[in-house]
Amino acid sequence: MERKRILLADDHQIVRAGLKQLIDAEPDLHVAGEAATSAEALALLREGNWDLVLLDISLPDRTGVDTLRLIRTHLGDIPVLIVSAFPEEQYAINLLRAGANGYLKKDADVDEILRAIRVVLQGRRYLSPTAADLVASRLDQPGAGPAHQDLSEREFQVLCKLASGMSVTQIADELFISVKTVSTYRSRLLEKLQLGSNAELTYYAVKNGLIQ
Template sequence: MIRVLIADDHAILRDGLKLILSECADMVVAGEAEDGDAVLAMIRDRDWDVLVLDMAMPGKSGIELLKRVKSERPRMPVLVLSMQDDSQYAVRSLKAGASGYVCKAGASAELVKAIRKVAAGGMFISPSIAENLAFGLSTNVEAPRHSLLTAREYEVFMLIASGHGTTAIANRLHLSVKTISTHKARIMEKMEFASTADLIKYALKHGLLENEDVVHK
């Protein structure tokens, strides 16, 4: 039996989710939480097979709450339930430790399958988001390499891909050359590139810039 904890601040939505899951013989909603503090209290008090977590609740919520939950219960699968039909937000949730991401708009059709998948150790992403990121709905979900970058790293990445040198980027962003060099090293490591040429080829291949955007020296 899959014991589910539902965390959402809207009682009507919790009731709807319970109704959906009540038809499944292999799972039971064994607890409910309406804010972040209640979530933390309940995961400390009992073991759960799956936490279905709304990302917009009063108090502690979102990525901050998700990270806190995973720090206290690293082996507990968390299925994010969000209004955000945003592929990059989904990626941030996965990076923070979520095992799955379901949009509320499609919850009635996807929830049961998603809970079973993450409870079994797999990962699940709503198909609409999976298509945007070329995700495969399998245990080996992979996001585009550039989604691993921070906002600043992505900015530096795009300038490097456009053919700008370290000094030029430093002047443009009002940062030191050393800082830009550090960003570049992290970008190369995260994206597993051996050379700047590899970085430029990646940007072109993924449509991040056109050939005419590259500065030819």
């Protein structure tokens, strides 16, 4: 049996070690590469053939949100399973909308981690019971839950960057869009979230666990 090649992208060595030990114990799975940064992960993805990426949200050089966008833009439809310490209600819907194939908490039990990996490898999306309830609630009651869950992928991306203290110019440079476009996104965010300033955006993001 040919084992599925998995890339671990997480900046915590102990987390990678634990996941690697768990995955490599399975006869059909193999951790064939590890990355501690977004740049390392993207470089490895360009170099080889991978069946799945386990991607953390909080990488030191680039957020998992940005990394996921770059994977989808430049590397196609390689399966990406998000593994995060953040609760599902904070990020899951936005990341699934951005192209993630699943969202998994780092404190999930062994059986759930392996089940999630195999579900995604089969070409399906993995939703934990909590994430599934969130998606169902959005369908049943549009507008229910945190307002950021209704943002577009790009709006959510700009929100996280503004809240982390980046200027409009810095965001424009990093996303390769114009300053005017970023300003438009900022205005749209303030309107949708019913906020009045960058300081309030930051407070909203901290309150909702979008930044630490």
